[in-house]
Amino acid sequence: MRVLCAWCVRDGRAAFLREKLPLEDRSETHGLCADHFLSLSASVKQVVTPKMWWIARANHLSWALTRWVRRQAGRLCSLLVPDR
Numbered sequence: 001m002r003v004l005c006a007w008c009v010r011d012g013r014a015a016f017l018r019e020k021l022p023l024e025d026r027s028e029t030h031g032l033c034a035d036h037f038l039s040l041s042a043s044v045k046q047v048v049t050p051k052m053w054w055i056a057r058a059n060h061l062s063w064a065l066t067r068w069v070r071r072q073a074g075r076l077c078s079l080l081v082p083d084r
């Protein structure tokens with residue numbers, strides 16, 4: 001099988017990477033060349049990591065806020081409806 005870089009195919013560049021078993025099968029499969037692998041991992045590090053960090057942080061804060069609101073609401077209810 002012929003392995004082509006999917007991004008090079010899209011860009012109209014020379015996309016052939018390597019041969020892959022079975023060699024007698026001449027059909028094509030897709031991979032990523034070193035250039036595009038590097039640019040992809042660089043863009044992933046730049047874009048996704050801080051974004052994921054903020055999503056995780058916002059998620060954590062919203063849970064903490066929800067718990068705090070519930071606790072305050074519970075306290076308020078116990079003040080309004082005293083136990084007898």
Ligand SMILES: [Zn+2]
Nearest residue numbers: 005008033036
């Ligand atoms: Zn490529």
